[in-house]
Amino acid sequence: MTLCDLSLAEARDGLRRRDFTSTDITTDCLDAIAALNPKLNAFVTVTAERALEQAAQADRRLAAGETAPLLGVPLAIKDLFCTEGVRTTAGSRILGPFVPPYESTVTANLLRDGAVFLGKTNMDEFAMGSSNMTSAYGPVVNPWTRHGDNAQLVPGGSSGGSSAAVAARLAPGATATDTGGSIRQPASFCGIAGIKPTYGRCSRWGIVAFASSLDQAGPMGRTVRDCAIMLASMAGHDPKDSTSADIPVPDFEAACGRGVKGLRIGVPREYRSDGMSPEIEAMWQHGLAWLREQGATLVDVSLPHTKYALATYYIVAPAEASSNLARYDGVRFGLRQDGSDLQELYENTRAAGFGAEVRRRVLIGTYVLSAGYYDAYYLRAQKLRALILRDFTEAFEKVDALVTPTAPTAAFAMGEKMDDPVTMYLNDVFTVPANMAGIPGLSVPAGLDSAGLPLGLQVLGKPFDEETVFAVGAAIERAAAFATLPSLRAGVAL
Amino acid sequence: MALDPATVRRIAKLARIRVTDEEVTRLQTELSGILGWIEQLNEVDVSGVAPLAGVSHQRLPMREDVVNDGGKADAILANAPARVDHFFTVPKVVE
Amino acid sequence: MSYMLEGRTGSWEIVVGLEVHAQVISKAKLFSGAATAFGAEPNSQVSFVDAAFPGMLPVINRECVAQAVRTGLGLAAEINLESRFDRKNYFYADLPAGYQISQYQMPVVGRGSIEIVLEDGSTRHIGVTRLHLEQDAGKSFHDRDPVLSYIDLNRSGVALMEIVSEPDIRSPEEAGAYLRKLRSILRYLGTCDGNMDEGSMRADVNVSVRKTGEPFRTRCEVKNVNSIRFVMHAIEAEARRQIDVWEEGGEVEQETRLYDPGRGITRSMRSKEHAHDYRYFPDPDLLPLVLDPAWVEELRSALPELPDAKRARFIREYAIPAYDAGVLTVDQAVADYFETIAKGRDARLASNWVTGNLFAAMNETGRSIENPPVSAAHLGQLLDLIADGTINGRIAKDVFEAMVETGDAPAAIVESRGLRQVTDTGAIDTAIAQVLAANADKVAEYKSGKDKLFGFFIGQAMKATGGKANPAAVNEALRRALS
């Protein structure tokens, strides 16, 4: 047994009891990273020295009897969060040499609460992708494999480095971000939990922007409770982000134990698409049955515009991205490719610095905002967004939470779904609506498919009602008793 | 909506991304595919619906008129790919 | 008579609209806490927000919003209680984010109007279409290196008000009057210092020409003209160019041009060659700007008296000519100076002294009304010395000059230089007797009917008293002596 096997809550409590030191657990994590990262490629940057310094500092504080919510707990940080003095790439070549002179609000909050940072995790470039295949730093390998098949699977994306790191027990928790499902889908693919909180719950300040009206940071952990603990530290009002909510952060951890007795759980009928695999359907039914057994009432609800959410997303997100990524121009930071004049410098820098998927989305976004097309695309998408939000608002008048599958499939193999972009986009069909509406969504491992791969269920809640989401997620987690471990993980001989 | 090569080149120019001839051909297919898939949105009657730009529940917060930033030219220039003294530099621009 | 330009094919009317970028007076920038002061070391007033570093977000400065609202109120314009910030997307070396945060669809201020007074005394109303808040860009220096442009982002993110006029302007004179009036209002309000040399007020000039009665023809935008005189020249130069194009059978193309003051011409702007497609959309980092109506009322009630109102009041209260009232109210400090000395005194005399001697002294000494060559208190004392007969008007001019030179109070100068008016009839009679004795021939001519010589005797008598004699007393004594 290595300390890497501890959940975040267990690690936190063990540190408080002084059963072991932060240096002990940090060292175990760093050893596991050293052993497994060459295979998983979950980390782009490992900050071993810094981590050990932070751990030593935490140990001094623990020895002095100090307490802080995450004092001494090692975490992995998605490489989309700017970290002061530590290279931040956003998975892109264009930011390659960039070292932020500032710390994102979310990571600063975690440091304030005593966390130790192990390093920066790999991700789809600028968080655009659902497989981690778009990273400029190579794909991340899912620590899970199918029964009797050694094909390397994708960890999902864009937070695939964070999900693989947590699943393989290289870190008890990791930060992530979710613009269209980038926390929930990789959590589902890697058999861990992850929550995208309500838009505005976590500050976006210092997080490399993809689509500003959709981006939201959240935690990934092996348990729902671990996510609750982390989110309590990450969240909070930030005057530096005009869209940050000035709403108190409740005790999320306590909410995990509330149970679901008396809750009304909505089952959106439109999610039951014709093409849904029987395994996913079966897992969904199991999940609903567990909730009913624990005292919840199931309610059939309709979200008629939800099927348009994905296509709407592929207007809104690229439009915002095309503008947000204009700052990567080779002038003030990051990569520069020279040219004979400034325009050529821009064009060369951005052609060399952005990968294929980013270029595609920037071009789509440029197109839908351009003269003559704005109304047909962007304006129409905004109206659809209003309708999607209205569907949820009406549904939440009847129910306390919604439960759906997280993703339409289990993890797929590298190279699959790469033929045309739309096939890949369909991965996010169940997760995108929550981003469009700004509501919280959590993925919790609920079972295995016939190939032995994890499948997740998604819990959606009312704006700023993450507590109910945690309560429902924890109830599913208890019933599922998901205990299977991935083949690649800390402490297991390769 | 199928994009012609001239449109692909025009938007690539607007987005300041250099594209080769082969890329134009590939992008034409890919972007047309995506835009064609997006056309499903035309099924929806959106008349009378107010557009929604974001989902924040906040009122726009305002900062006070206080100088509490700046004075860090070195940090601003620390990541610059090219600079002279405390200026960023680019190939000469003719106005 | 309306202003027309003569071409080969007849006369042409010019149509001008102005877009003025006025730098908001605020300590910090529109969306960051960096300072706005002019002339700082390169990139020393730059936050990571202004340099568009990854993950940086804008937070709006309340005072900049207040300044825009004040300006809107000062232009008698509609204040939009809900407005919005949009991104204007384009690539440029001194635009770090690749977009400018501006207000495109829903500006904070809607329609207003500015009254201008022309040289012939006539007035016109020029419509203001809108006023919106936006960020300034950084500054590029193209002249410091043969192959490089240098970029300084100190201005990047400074708040600007873009004030757009209707195409109501019909002559260079009207454009000048509009800009002077707008600048005057902005300075009264304290929302922009109007300093065109430092670039805190710049004008984009939209010019087209047409034959009388025609609809508008294609316009060209002459960008960033930085003095009122240049705006007036640029309008004429650009209108002449367009007339030539039309008259040669050509077609004026809509484009962005630059005014070259050295050569007195406009030329096409190379960097703006590509057709622009700004892809405006609502900035997702900012929410709609919703103003509390009570706050707007608070700002309204705190507005100062503005030039038009002040001018009307001066005409009414001080009974001075409309032209003088206009001159005195262009600048609030001049108006205050005038009121300080006019109160309880001869206001017409006060007006003449301010617009005449004081302005002349300011020109000569290069001093401003904020640091005047003669203080309002001293000039008031001088007027009092004239009024109570201590000095006469002629001597007052000498005393004023001495005040400019020494900064001393007028009474002290009068005393130390012995400039008191001579009213002692004995002394005057003696002086007159001397003058008449020395000019016996002229006395004879006068007595034979050459009345005009009376003035000559007055002059000689004044000279003999060193100019200090009371002119009325001299007049009377002379008449007596010659009768």
Ligand SMILES: [Mg+2]
């Ligand atoms: Mg303009």
Ligand SMILES: [Zn+2]
């Ligand atoms: Zn402007």
